[in-house]
Amino acid sequence: MVERRKPIKVNEAIERVMNYKRGGSVRFVSIEESYGHFLGEDLIADHHVPPFDRSPYDGFALRAKDTEEASRNSPLQFEVVGEIGAGSVFDGEVRHMQAVRIMTGAQIPAGCDAVVMLELVEELNEDGKSSILLKRSLTAGENISVAGEDTKKGDVLAQKGTYVNPGIVALLATFGYKQVPVSAKPKIGIIATGSELLDIDEPLKPGKIRNSNAFMVYSQIIRAGGEPIYFGQFSDDFDTCYEQVNDAFHQVDFLITTGGVSVGDFDYLPAIYEKIGATVLFNKVGMRPGSVTTVAEKNGKLLFGLSGNPSACYVGFELFTRPIIRNFLHSDHPVLKKEVAFLGTDFPKPNPFDRFVRGHLSYENGRLMATPVGLDKSNVVSSLGAANILILLPGGTRGYERGMEVSVILLEDQEGMKVQEFIQSDRNARRRQRHDG
Numbered sequence: 001m002v003e004r005r006k007p008i009k010v011n012e013a014i015e016r017v018m019n020y021k022r023g024g025s026v027r028f029v030s031i032e033e034s035y036g037h038f039l040g041e042d043l044i045a046d047h048h049v050p051p052f053d054r055s056p057y058d059g060f061a062l063r064a065k066d067t068e069e070a071s072r073n074s075p076l077q078f079e080v081v082g083e084i085g086a087g088s089v090f091d092g093e094v095r096h097m098q099a100v101r102i103m104t105g106a107q108i109p110a111g112c113d114a115v116v117m118l119e120l121v122e123e124l125n126e127d128g129k130s131s132i133l134l135k136r137s138l139t140a141g142e143n144i145s146v147a148g149e150d151t152k153k154g155d156v157l158a159q160k161g162t163y164v165n166p167g168i169v170a171l172l173a174t175f176g177y178k179q180v181p182v183s184a185k186p187k188i189g190i191i192a193t194g195s196e197l198l199d200i201d202e203p204l205k206p207g208k209i210r211n212s213n214a215f216m217v218y219s220q221i222i223r224a225g226g227e228p229i230y231f232g233q234f235s236d237d238f239d240t241c242y243e244q245v246n247d248a249f250h251q252v253d254f255l256i257t258t259g260g261v262s263v264g265d266f267d268y269l270p271a272i273y274e275k276i277g278a279t280v281l282f283n284k285v286g287m288r289p290g291s292v293t294t295v296a297e298k299n300g301k302l303l304f305g306l307s308g309n310p311s312a313c314y315v316g317f318e319l320f321t322r323p324i325i326r327n328f329l330h331s332d333h334p335v336l337k338k339e340v341a342f343l344g345t346d347f348p349k350p351n352p353f354d355r356f357v358r359g360h361l362s363y364e365n366g367r368l369m370a371t372p373v374g375l376d377k378s379n380v381v382s383s384l385g386a387a388n389i390l391i392l393l394p395g396g397t398r399g400y401e402r403g404m405e406v407s408v409i410l411l412e413d414q415e416g417m418k419v420q421e422f423i424q425s426d427r428n429a430r431r432r433q434r435h436d437g
């Protein structure tokens with residue numbers, strides 16, 4: 001008799017996986033390499049930015065109270081007592097009716113509390129003595145970029161686990177991180193199973209297909225922030241697969257297999273879990289695609305048995321493997337971010353299970369539109385290229401119509417979400433749908 005599996009809900013499956021979350025270690029990389037890593041500790045300002053009051057313009061620094069009487073009809077004359085560019089400092093103090101020629105970024109001289117732009121003064125040079133004529137008054141603090149206006153000493157600028165984007169790199173440089181503490185990436189093994197699989201450089205043969213999953217998952221791991229290790233593709237032979245899985249399992253932080261998790265005659269993964277002594281957390285999830293996604297655990301280490309069907313494999317990875325990777329990287333927003341959009345086309349297919357439709361998110365007159373891309377079958381690969389979202393269509397309905405509000409999961413987003421927010425947003429969406437009719 002074929003095994004009858006009991007499906008669990010997607011959110012329940014995510015929670016079961018996250019029971020085995022564990023953070024990785026911290027290491028250092030050079031700042032040039034830091035882009036795309038995840039911060040290994042909070043980034044805290046150890047000084048004010050800017051560190052000193054500075055000029056935001058090329059102009060003249062002076063004392064605002066000396067300018068009170070200046071007007072178009074009776075301009076005031078100030079003696080220019082020095083000139084400084086960015087990086088230079090004016091020694092001494094600026095006194096009554098004096099000004100210092102100052103360039104953008106230079107430190108405001110002692111005594112000054114305002115800057116007037118070059119364009120707004122008339123420059124005079126009499127007997128080798130420079131002065132300016134000012135036709136308007138200035139207020140104290142006018143055109144001064146004050147110390148700490150950007151960030152204050154002690155501010156937490158980014159939390160541990162934050163994705164390092166170019167802006168974070170700028171902050172790291174500002175605070176002198178030549179070497180950046182980053183979360184060590186989890187090593188994630190990939191094994192593809194299936195006697196039908198050809199290497200990607202092999203010509204097609206009858207009954208055979210090229211192995212796309214291994215390379216798709218390889219890049220999904222990189223996008224999620226992990227370090228992929230490809231162990232190869234193996235034919236559906238129990239002993240070979242068992243040896244490979246058992247061997248790879250000891251070399252990685254997490255192991256992914258693709259294919260062989262269903263109930264077919266050559267689907268050996270369930271028996272392999274049993275033989276290596278792993279406990280299965282679930283082997284059926286109430287979703288399409290990816291219903292056969294299986295996750296097992298041995299000594300706290302997870303094995304992700306992703307489906308052989310490409311779309312199912314892809315979705316299973318993003319829902320269940322990605323959060324565990326982000327958590328390893330110390331993110332407290334490990335799950336992909338969920339948003340609300342309007343469905344771009346009718347989706348009449350009824351479905352008992354929650355459906356994760358590969359879709360494309362675009363803007364139409366300021367509204368977020370979610371449009372399915374390609375054929376919605378779990379064995380297709382063509383829908384994946386254009387997908388930047390998964391459209392979540394909860395099961396138990398008669399189908400969906402264009403314009404309905406739907407939840408979408410953002411595949412390219414780096415911000416993520418907390419697990420509980422992800423789960424809660426689902427409840428809100430279901431409530432919304434009940435209200436809609």
Ligand SMILES: Nc1nc2c(c(=O)[nH]1)N[C@H]1C(S)=C(S)[C@@H](COP(=O)(O)OP(=O)(O)OC[C@H]3O[C@@H](n4cnc5c(N)ncnc54)[C@H](O)[C@@H]3O)O[C@H]1N2
Nearest residue numbers: 192194211212213214259260261262267292307308309312
């Ligand atoms: N009697 C039943 N049959 C099936 C069930 C079921 O519940 N009862 N579930 C179906 C569902 S849903 C899925 S999804 C698939 C899952 O199959 P497996 O995970 O066991 O994967 P395989 O059998 O090895 O392969 C399925 C399919 O995917 C192709 N494949 C496999 N590996 C790759 C790869 N690396 N690159 C590209 N394509 C790959 C393979 O050729 C098959 O076409 O089971 C259903 N059946």
Ligand code: MOO
Nearest residue numbers: 289290291312378
């Ligand atoms: O896992 Mo299967 O993808 O539900 O088609």
Ligand SMILES: [Mg+2]
Nearest residue numbers: 260262264267
């Ligand atoms: Mg199978």
